[in-house]
Every structure is written in C-alpha cells, then in structure tokens.
Amino acid sequence: MKFSDVIGNRQAVARLRDMIDADRLPHALLLHGAPGVPKLALARAATQYLHCTNRTPQGEPCGQCPSCRQHQSFNHTDTTFSFPYLKKDDASTCADYLPQWREFLTEHPVEDYEAWLSILKNDNSQPRIFVKESEAILNRMTLSAYVSKYKVLIMWLPEKLRDDAANKLLKLIEEPYDDCKFILVSDDAQAILPTIFSRTQRLELTRPTLDEVAAVLETTAGIDRRDALALAATADGNVTAALHLLDAKGENVEFHDRFVTLMRQAYLRDLPGLKAWSESVADFKREKACRFLAYAARQVRENFVYNLHMPDLNYLTAQEEQFSTRFAPFINAGNVEQLLTLFNEATRDIRGNASARIVLFDMAVHTTILIKK
Numbered sequence: 001m002k003f004s005d006v007i008g009n010r011q012a013v014a015r016l017r018d019m020i021d022a023d024r025l026p027h028a029l030l031l032h033g034a035p036g037v038p039k040l041a042l043a044r045a046a047t048q049y050l051h052c053t054n055r056t057p058q059g060e061p062c063g064q065c066p067s068c069r070q071h072q073s074f075n076h077t078d079t080t081f082s083f084p085y086l087k088k089d090d091a092s093t094c095a096d097y098l099p100q101w102r103e104f105l106t107e108h109p110v111e112d113y114e115a116w117l118s119i120l121k122n123d124n125s126q127p128r129i130f131v132k133e134s135e136a137i138l139n140r141m142t143l144s145a146y147v148s149k150y151k152v153l154i155m156w157l158p159e160k161l162r163d164d165a166a167n168k169l170l171k172l173i174e175e176p177y178d179d180c181k182f183i184l185v186s187d188d189a190q191a192i193l194p195t196i197f198s199r200t201q202r203l204e205l206t207r208p209t210l211d212e213v214a215a216v217l218e219t220t221a222g223i224d225r226r227d228a229l230a231l232a233a234t235a236d237g238n239v240t241a242a243l244h245l246l247d248a249k250g251e252n253v254e255f256h257d258r259f260v261t262l263m264r265q266a267y268l269r270d271l272p273g274l275k276a277w278s279e280s281v282a283d284f285k286r287e288k289a290c291r292f293l294a295y296a297a298r299q300v301r302e303n304f305v306y307n308l309h310m311p312d313l314n315y316l317t318a319q320e321e322q323f324s325t326r327f328a329p330f331i332n333a334g335n336v337e338q339l340l341t342l343f344n345e346a347t348r349d350i351r352g353n354a355s356a357r358i359v360l361f362d363m364a365v366h367t368t369i370l371i372k373k
C-alpha cells in the first residue's frame with residue numbers, strides 16, 4: 001500500500017509522511033473519520049513506509065525491499081492487525097481470523113464494516129475485540145521487534161473494544177515500549193472508551209471530494225467521468241457507498257427504464273399500460289421496489305434542477321440526461337413537491353406492508369394528474 005493509493009485527504013497524508021520522515025510518529029495515533037472515509041489504507045501505507053528500508057525520493061515505500069514485500073502479502077513480521085471478531089470459544093483471538101482478514105483487505109481496498117460482517121457470516125451476534133485479544137497484543141508487544149526498528153499494531157475499530165479488553169491495554173498505550181507504535185483506525189471516535197481516546201494523538205480524516213471519488217470509480221470500473229461523478233454525488237462522497245452503487249449500476253439502468261415508462265405512460269394517460277407497469281414494479285421484492293422509488297424521487301429532483309441550466313448542480317448519467325432534455329420541462333415548481341410526496345408516501349406504504357400493486361397503481365394514476373400541471 002502506497003500513500004498515493006490512499007483516496008483523498010492529501011494534507012493528512014503529507015502530515016503523516018512528515019512525522020515518519022522526522023521519526024516522530026506518536027506512540028498512539030488515532031486516525032478517525034466517518035464510515036466510508038478511507039482510513040485503513042492510510043494506516044497501512046504509513047506502516048509500510050515506516051518499515052521500508054529504501055523509501056523513494058517521492059516519499060513512498062519502495063515496494064521492493066523485504067519489508068515492503070512482507071507488507072504486500074499481509075505477512076509483515078513486526079505488524080499486527082487487531083479487529084472486531086466473533087468469539088468461537090473462550091480462547092478466540094484475531095489470529096483465528098487471519099485468512100478472512102487477508103481476504104477482506106484484498107477485496108475491499110476501502111474498509112467496509114458491512115462487508116466484514118458478511119465475511120464473518122455474522123448471525124446477529126456483535127463482533128467485538130475481546131479480552132483474549134488484548135492479552136495476545138500484550139504478549140506480542142513485549143517481544144522486541146524482529147526485523148524493524150518499530151513493531152506496529154493497527155487496530156481497526158477500537159470503538160468495538162469491550163471495556164475489559166480496553167482496560168487491559170491502557171497501561172501499554174500510556175507507557176509503551178520504545179519500539180511500539182499503535183495506530184487506531186476509527187469510524188466513530190466518540191464511541192471509543194474515553195480512557196483510550198484521551199491517550200491518543202488524533203488525526204481526523206474527511207470525506208474525499210466528489211472529483212477524488214469519481215477518479216476512483218473511473219479507474220476501478222472503467223466508467224466515464226460523467227457517470228462516475230453522478231455516482232459519487234449520489235453517494236455523497238462516501239467511497240464505500242459509491243462502490244456499492246457501482247455494483248448496483250445494472251439496477252440503475254433497469255430503474256431508469258421503469259422511470260421513463262412511468263412518465264411516458266402517465267403523460268399519455270395510458271391506464272392499461274400503467275396497470276402493467278405497476279405490476280412489473282410490484283414484482284420486485286419490497287426493498288428493491290423502495291430503492292426504485294428513491295431513484296424515481298432523485299430523477300424528479302434532478303430534472304427540476306435541470307431546468308435551471310446550472311450543470312454544476314446536476315448529476316445525471318449520459319443516458320439519464322438524454323431523457324431529461326425532453327422530459328425536464330414537465331417538472332416544475334407547481335408539481336415537484338407533490339411528486340416527491342407521492343413517491344415518499346408510496347415508499348412508506350410499501351414498507352408498511354400494503355399491497356405494492358395497489359399502492360403503485362394508485363401512485364401511477366396520481367402521476368398522470370401531476371405531470372400535466
């Protein structure tokens with residue numbers, strides 16, 4: 001992992017690099033920021049850079065030295081990962097989950113708690129960091145570093161430490177051995193036990209800009225810049241959410257098709273067509289029907305904005321915009337609020353277990369009235 005692989009947060013990246021160059025990395029550093037802000041990648045890049053024996057003039061780990069090679073295969077002798085896990089028995093520690101953890105880091109360059117839960121095959125029990133893991137950390141940290149100047153513990157989600165597990169670590173974090181570095185990576189710093197939180201130095205990471213998120217989508221998925229920016233905006237700069245949307249991109253194409261059909265048939269007052277339409281959307285499972293309604297509401301808002309001719313405020317894919325050139329004039333100040341209310345109420349009713357066919361047909365009939373306003 002290189003610093004250049006970290007998405008966004010260039011100032012924080014530069015600060016961390018400077019600390020390491022000056023050999024002033026704090027003993028206990030907390031990288032924190034909202035879920036979906038890439039932080040674990042920065043912790044990994046910093047650790048690889050700290051251990052690299054041949055840093056590049058550009059301030060990156062070389063990628064070639066034995067240390068870098070070990071890091072790249074998630075096998076570095078002086079680096080330990082700690083993370084929330086499920087207790088298999090009283091002796092369980094993170095060491096029991098290393099194959100899953102490596103799979104997680106490989107498959108998810110941006111950490112994603114939901115993805116970790118599905119790898120753990122979580123059955124509703126809460127993954128935590130348990131006291132046995134703290135004991136294992138104490139044991140590892142008392143051994144001196146094998147090959148590097150520093151041994152590093154990267155702990156993902158210290159807010160998941162159980163109180164007894166956190167208490168065991170307090171002394172070590174407060175008076176660490178000279179060759180120990182703790183890098184804690186948190187989605188929710190306020191949820192960290194105050195006794196741990198107060199012993200750390202903090203670096204807050206913020207959401208990457210839409211341009212930075214779009215650039216990731218362009219390179220990882222090969223989609224064009226416009227579509228990438230539209231997805232980044234929908235995800236509100238949350239990288240994990242944007243990647244999820246990318247997975248659902250096929251769904252968006254399907255949703256666009258249903259949205260266009262609804263609006264065309266509503267304009268033509270084609271009631272038999274609308275009946276068939278509402279049955280086809282009702283055939284989606286309930287959650288998918290609700291996702292469609294959220295999509296339809298977003299399209300209505302985007303088309304309203306489209307009329308203002310302010311492209312900077314508009315996030316439409318190329319396909320969506322093609323439809324908007326003709327459709328947008330039908331969305332105006334006289335009907336935009338009512339259409340949004342209509343879609344929201346349909347979502348509420350479907351969630352409340354009303355018959356989706358009836359709700360959607362009723363919604364479609366009301367749309368015929370509103371679209372002519």
Ligand SMILES: [Zn+2]
Pocket residue numbers: 051052053054055061062063064065066067068069
């Ligand atoms: Zn190296």
